[in-house]
Amino acid sequence: MKAFLGFVKKEFYHIFRDRRSLIILFGMPIVQILLFGFAITNEINQVKIAILDRSKDATTQEIIHRISNSPYFTVTQLIEKESDITAVFKKGMVKAVIQFEPHFDEKLLREHRASVQIVTDATDPNTANTISNYITAILKDYQRDLNQNVTNFSTITPQIRLAYNPEIKSVFMFVPGVMTVILMLVSAMMTSISLTREKEMGTMEVLLVSPLKPYQVIVGKVIPYILLSLINATVIILLSIFVFGMPVKGSFMLLGAESLLFIITALSLGILISTVAKTQQTAMMISLMGLMLPVIILSGFIFPISSMPVILQVLSNLLPAKWFIIIIKGIMLKGVGIGSLWKESLILLGMTLFFIFLSVRNYQTRLES
Amino acid sequence: MKHIEWVIEVSGLTKTFGDFTAVDAISFKVQKGEIFGFLGANGAGKTTAMKMLIGISVPTSGAARVAGYDVFTESEKVKKHIGYMSQRFALYDDLTVKENIAFFGGIYGLGKDRIQKKSKQLIEELGMESEANSLVRSLPLGWKQKLAFSVALLHDPKVVFLDEPTGGVDPITRRQFWEMIYKAAHLGTTVFVTTHYMDEAEYCDRVSMMVNGAIEALDAPHRLKEKFGVESMNEVFLKLARA
Missing domain, CATH: 3.40.1710.10 (abc type-2 transporter like domain)
Structure with missing residues (x-):
């Protein structure tokens, strides 16, 4: 246990001594949310x-x-x-x-x-x-x-009510998307980079020869990113509430728990990437091209999934991000509970287990060769 | 006659990858406090053999005991009692000298007091007092190498495995490094060292020569030279490799 805490501490040193990762971790979420909140909007004004x-x-x-x-x-x-x-x-x-x-x-x-x-x-x-x-x-x-004064007119007046977002604020659409993108980026990209870094430096080998078990090495490396991602999620939610007036109609507890689930999904993807990538560069490219782009384009963050070609609609089901966006929109805007979101949550959980299974398998074949 | 304590016992150890036999039924024994040179050309299988001994590669067949434990069934115990230094002197660049010592001490389960004591002693021995709080990144290669070796010895392992420990350092530093190896061996630590510098082979108590996955020769350097009727280990190696 002590060895393990020392491990987590070391990981924090890595993060806080590298300006680049600090910027990605803390600068980007705030910049992105403000950018999407203020600059990119479907609303018209003056x-x-x-x-x-x-x-x-x-x-x-x-x-x-x-x-x-x-x-x-x-x-x-x-x-x-x-x-x-x-x-x-x-x-x-x-x-x-x-x-x-x-x-x-x-x-x-x-x-x-x-x-x-x-x-x-x-x-x-x-x-x-x-x-x-x-x-x-x-x-x-x-x-x-x-x-109004003419009585013999027969007219049909549609009474349109825009439920959950009466003023059609685009921020309501962007906040869940940006949160998803950021959690994905921080969790998956940063962990895959930090794990491949140990491989590149040769320290991974030293760790594997040590009495630490491989799972302890992975968990020790991942825990700091869970904490930092939770902090990020909190910052994003607070910004969206106090700066953009986004409601959180459902339970904060559930929102936190679902965010944690998604963070773990993203981390397991990061671990999976690190089992195939040999260098930090490759890990970064796979994370950016393989994760970020699909998340931005296919998750329903910017382009509605229902208006995509059928093949892309089917593909979008494979993205954890799609399900997480449904979950946060549900909790924040509709105020629904786990009763309506259990299916999406189970899908995320299943994906996480699948990624972990693949990582363990890849890891073992690598150890063998 | 004094009882001999064998720290590494290997018999018929084999590793195959598909049709390719990387390590072909090697057998040898290493005793306590010995400096054992594990020689061979690149690709001869020495790294694969060593990986099996340090527990990060599972042997295909054969038997091996390291530090008194079976590498098949007790690899966890093996890991506790061995030290390892990779050819890249793997330390954390963005951690200070002290932090590296504390971290590696920690993962071997050393207590706080012991780490502090060891850390102080080690820094004094290396003469790195003024660099104790500098990042390892800023140290010259030779210092990193010595620090990595000391860190590998931190938990007083019975045997320390050095994978080409002198790559890329200058001859003077290499000489100093071998003095550290002698000192460790003198204190009872068995040293298992792979190298392809044949002059370094002369410093070992015994050497094994690996060619195409098999051990072709194993003896003290002077006996090997006698046997092959040559002047240097380099010639021994060339004779074996060309045979």
């Missing part, structure tokens, strides 16, 4: 738009007023002719132009039908989509107010 009002009556004024009063848009330009639309887009000054047809008010009264054209700059398709949705929503809102 988008500049231009108006081409060819009617200039009370109704169009009212609609323009509503649009410019919303926090999403600022009307920066009023243009006079249709040919100006292309001009303002080319200059890149606005993201959308709203055009009202002539005699808007009159048409609305007499024919109960008037047209508004929304032109968006679709060089950025996501933003264009969001902008047109938001403007349509404002128009519908106005229309509803207009029809």
Whole structure:
């Protein structure tokens, strides 16, 4: 036991004396979460738009007023002719132009039908989509107010409620993803590097000749990373609560326990990598290419799994990250308990056992040769 | 007549990898306090043979006892009573001299007091007082080598295995290193050393020459030279390798 504690202490020396690993361990989580939280977002905010009002009556004024009063848009330009639309887009000054047809008010009264054209700059398709949705929503809102006094109208009004994320904050989507990526990176990459480092330096051989059992060597090397990853997970959760207002509706205990499970899954992957990689460089490349990229692309962190081609959807099931993202979203946003998450948790547990089994097998064949 | 204490007893030890026989039924005995040179060209099988003796490779067949324990069934006990120094003088670069000593003492289960005492004594003997708290990274290669050897002896093993311990160091440091080996042997530690420097073979009490996985010659250096009618161990080696 004492020998074991000495081992853990030595591992902490390695970590704290290497500036590079310190930056990866503590700098990156904070930078990533802030980056994803603030910079990368699907939300729109104060988008500049231009108006081409060819009617200039009370109704169009009212609609323009509503649009410019919303926090999403600022009307920066009023243009006079249709040919100006292309001009303002080319200059890149606005993201959308709203055009009202002539005699808007009159048409609305007499024919109960008037047209508004929304032109968006679709060089950025996501933003264009969001902008047109938001403007349509404002128009519908106005229309509803207009029809309030009319009783003989039969209309179907959809009541849309966005459950669990009513304001469609993208942070709610990114926090679970970033947390997953960081835990994966710290746990898998750092352990695989630190284990291959011992191989490269020749110290692994000395350790294997010592009375320490191989599993003690591995556990001793892995424990510091479990502790540091737990600290990281806590920092990320605290940042997401206090900086981004993300809720934790479920139990903190469960969130902690599931995070620990995922950390161990990632560590066992790291150990597995170290059994095949001969150098630190290889270990890093395998971790980055083999783990990070699939986690970012296939786990549902950025691109929704349901809209992927079937083959990729099937592949995504093999990623521990996918299941962990489902678990944290469930706990933080929906507030569900283990009763709804046992399946995902079991999958993670099964994967962990499988990785450990493979590592032990690889390790033994290596010892034999 | 004094009873001879055998520290290493090997008979018919064999290791095969598929069709390839790396170590072919080798047998030898090493007694307490002896400096035993384990010689051979690269690829002759000496590293494989040594790996079986230190318990990190399982023999295919044969029998071996090291420090009084069977390497097949009591490898844990074997590990407690042997020391090992790899050819890379493996120490932790980013730990200080003292921290390295404390760490390796710790994994051999030495108590805190004993580690402290040993550490002080060892640093004094090596004349490294002013480097005790420097990172091993900053030490010259020769110092690392001496430190690694001392660390391998920290838990007073019955036998210490040295895998090409003098690779890459200058002749003066090599000479100093052999003085440390003599001192350890004089104090009763058996030294099992692999090398391909034939001049070093002259310093050993007995040497074995391995060719293609088998031991072709085993005796004291002067007897081997007599037997082959040559002047140096190098010539003995060449005669054997060409036979």
